Amino acid sequence: MSRARRRADLARMKKKARRVYPHDAQAKNADHLxxxxxxxxxxxxxxxxxxxxxxxxxxxxxxxx
Incomplete structure (x- = not known):
């Protein structure tokens, strides 16, 4: 998997984490959704x-x- 794909996936997961956990501004729960x-x-x-x-x-x- 390319670095660009991993970075895009992480950005997508962080966006979802901010939506699910609005109090977590840094989206530390992005890997635990x-x-x-x-x-x-x-x-x-x-x-x-x-x-x-x-x-x-x-x-x-x-x-x-």
């Missing part, structure tokens, strides 16, 4: 073993036949 993965916000399939709605419909259709 991942969304939350806690139990409340995270993937229900990972935390509670739930299945997707499409899988649920397929299972119900199989039971009806």
């Amino acid at each position: 991942c969304t939350c993965s806690c139990l409340v916000c995270g993937n229900p399939r990972r935390h509670w073993g739930e299945i997707r709605p499409s899988e649920r419909r397929a299972l119900e259709a199989g039971r009806e036949e």
Whole structure:
């Protein structure tokens, strides 16, 4: 990857960090913009073993036949 691409990506990430964290003028969180993965916000399939709605419909259709 070229230096210009890395610098452009960093500038884009800093711009987003300033939008997400307006109190951080220097955009120190630019490398840590991942969304939350806690139990409340995270993937229900990972935390509670739930299945997707499409899988649920397929299972119900199989039971009806």
